[in-house]
Amino acid sequence: MTETEGENVRHRNGDAATDAYTREDMFDDTYKEKDGPKPPRIVVWKNVILMSLLHIGAIYGIFLIPSAASLTLAWSLLCFLISALGVTAGAHRLWSHRSYKATLPLKIFLATANSMAFQNDIFEWARDHRVHHKYSETDADPHNALRGFFFSHIGWLLVRKHPDVIEKGHKLELGDLKADKVVMFQRKYYKLSVLLMCFFVPMFVPWYLWGESLWIAYFIPALLRYTLVLNATWLVNSAAHMWGNRPYDVTINPRENSWVTFSAIGEGFHNYHHTFPYDYASSEYGCRLNLTTCFIDVMCYLGLAKERKRVSRETIVARIKRTGDGSVRG
Secondary structure (H helix, E strand, C coil): CCEEECCCEECHHHCEECHHHCCCCCCCCCCCCCCCCCCCCCECHHHHHHHHHHHHHHHHHHHHHHHCCHHHHHHHHHHHHHHHHHHHHHHHHHHHCCCCEECHHHHHHHHHHHHHHCCCCHHHHHHHHHHHHHCCCCCCCCCCHHHCHHHHHCHHHCECCCHHHHHHHHHCCCHHHHCCHHHHHHHHCHHHHHHHHHHHHHHHHHHHHHCCCHHHHHHHHHHHHHHHHHHHHHHHHCHHHCCCECCCCCCCCCCECHHHHHHCCCCCEHHHHHHCCCCCCCCCCCCCCCHHHHHHHHHHHCCCEECEEECCHHHHHHHHHHHCCCCCCC
16 A cells, blocks of 8 residues: 655656656657648548447437436446446556556456446557657647547547557557556457447346346446446547646646546546656545545555555645646646
C-alpha cells in the first residue's frame, strides 16, 4: 500500500518522474509533422454502419426503460460501472501508465471487465493510448482533438489511422504488455470474451434470474449500457481536450472538465493527467469525484494492489505556479 513520489528523472517541462513508468507516455516535443498536404481520409464504411446501428439500438433502448424491471436497471448500472473500471482502472491506469501494481486476481477481473467494455483489447488500447500521450494533438495522435470534436470523439474510429499513428505505434517499447500473460491471453481470445462479457452475460442474467424479457435485456443492459460506456470514454478524448480550465499547464490542450469526470468515473481531471500521467489517481484530489481512484484504494486495502504512484504536493504547487492558467482548481 505504499505510495511512491516520482523524483528521479525529468518529466515534460522539468517535472520529475521515475523512468520506470514514464518511458512511453512522456510527450515527445521532438516530433515534427510532415510538410505538404495531409493524406486523404479513408472512410471505413463497415465501422460507420456498425456504429450507426449501435447508436440507433441504444436510442431504442432508452424508450424501453419504463418497461424494464427495477432490478434490470440496477443490473445495467452495475454492468456500466464494471465495464468502465475495465477501461479506467485497467487498460488506462494499470496497463497504459503502470501507475500502480495489481495482483493476478485483480488483473483477471480488470481484463474481464475490459472485455465487457469492448473498446479493443488491452494491448491495442494501451498502445494507442501511449501514442496519444507521446504525440498529443499532432498527426501521430490517434484522436487528435485539433481535428475537431467529431473526429476526436468517434470519427477517428470511422476512418483509417493517419500513417504517423501507425508508424509511431510500431516504434513504442511494449515489452511490459507482451510479457503480461493476462494481457496476451485476453488478446488471444478477445472476440470470444467480448461476445460473452459485453453481450451474453448482461443479457442472460436478468432473463435467467428475475424473468426479464430477452428483448429488454438485450437492448438495455447490453446495447444501451455498452453505448453509454463508449461515449463516456470518448468524451475524455473530445470534450476534455476542448472545454474546461488548465490550472496545471496552459501550454497543453487537455482540460479539467467536471462533466467528463462524472461520466467517466474520474477521468475528467485531464489537464492534471496529461501533466502528470504517472499519477495513479489522475487527480490531485484523491477520491473526490473519482470512483476509479476509490476502487484502486480499496483494492490496495484488500491487498490486491500496491505501489500506487503519486506526485508530491511540492511538485504540484511548483508546476501550477510555473505553467498554470491561474484558474481555481476545485
